[in-house]
Amino acid sequence: MTNMFEIHNNPPGDLWPKDVPRNIDIPEIPLDQMLRNAAEKFPDKIAITYFTSHFTYKKINELVDRLATALLKMGLKPNETVALHFTNTPSCIVSFYAVVRAGGKVTLLSPLFKKLEITYQLRDSEARFYIHWDAFDQINEGAIPDNVEKVIQSSVSPWFSSEPEKEELMDPSGNILYLEDILHNTEPDPTLLASVKVDLNEPCNLQYTGGTTGLPKGAMLTHRNLVSNAYQCRAWFPDAVEGGEVMLVALPLYHIYAQTVAMHLSILIGANMVMVSNPRDTDELLETIVHNKISIFPGVSALYNNLNNYQGIENHDLGSIKFCLCGAGALPFEVQNTFEKMTGAVLREGYGLTEASPVSHAVPLSKYGKAKAGSVGFPFPNTECKIVDLETGTKIVGIGEEGEICVKG
Structure with a gap:
């Protein structure tokens, strides 16, 4: 990863979105309490849409x-x-x-x-x-x-x-x-x-x-880990309306990215989770978005690119989409730019790893945030990071230099 800021866990104030706090309060609750809270606050709101x-x-x-x-x-x-x-x-x-x-x-x-x-x-x-x-x-x-x-x-x-x-x-x-x-x-x-x-x-x-070596290993994620990341994601979506959003659940739920951003965040804000059985079927994906008026679309670059290149896409109204967070791989600028122009939505890139539950960084989704092509953005609230040299793992590298990212929070 390439270092873009001199102060890693304290990006310049003129770049940090002013409606996103750098530190947030995270409740001391078990993960399932978020669902109890949603059931009390939004008892009659749709939680899940599955076909009809x-x-x-x-x-x-x-x-x-x-x-x-x-x-x-x-x-x-x-x-x-x-x-x-x-x-x-x-x-x-x-x-x-x-x-x-x-x-x-x-x-x-x-x-x-x-x-x-x-x-x-x-x-x-x-x-x-x-x-x-x-x-x-x-x-x-x-x-x-x-x-x-x-x-x-x-x-x-x-x-x-x-x-x-x-x-x-x-x-x-x-x-x-x-x-x-x-x-x-x-x-x-x-x-x-x-x-x-x-x-x-x-x-x-x-x-x-899977990591980088050997057989897959089980990362142990605690209640506190998962609740914290859900609340951090909530802070990164300051304009999301509680009880009023429609979340596309196209990413596979066995993956931690889908669990946190599409499932836990939805439950935290009382969103309607619209299930997609086969996101590779662009016809189904498009029909689901249009019919259900999807407002939040977490995905990967291939999904956005498939929509960009769908024949006749200009005949479909995608104006309901407000926020898109792309993860699990780089977001090419061409894909981002085309999708944003086509939909009017904000499409930003994020970064994380399974052990971090998983999101640790993202480009601001806020209207006050600034996007930089090729960047994974800032550390999430309550998160510190640094980029160190590959040789010793102790020396913080300078701006524009490549190194290994270290995260805690």
């Missing part, structure tokens, strides 16, 4: 309570790992928050995994529970190691109803354990849920990352 189905924050919170209650009754112990294996579905979000509410930690598997990769992560994470979309049955057959004691399947069909817990049982015999049948058969137990005691410094997400 809509789920309110009150409903999602209730479903999380049902599943968390069931997991505890099935013997989930504090800090035990529950593996989730989904595409972008409401059941993935409900399962994620239910595990956290029950005092466990999640680990998410890629929908693209093959048998060996499934086995490796289930074994390495020491997962006792494995909740998966039933379409993965053939892929995971013979891949589930002995440490997994409970296998729970999930079907998408009940989620085409806004009350999946009231749909007919997937397997009335009970021979196959279905997530949706668990929701059907389980009432929330407030006393049991209240008995869960969470240490904010304990991991609630074992997020696997």
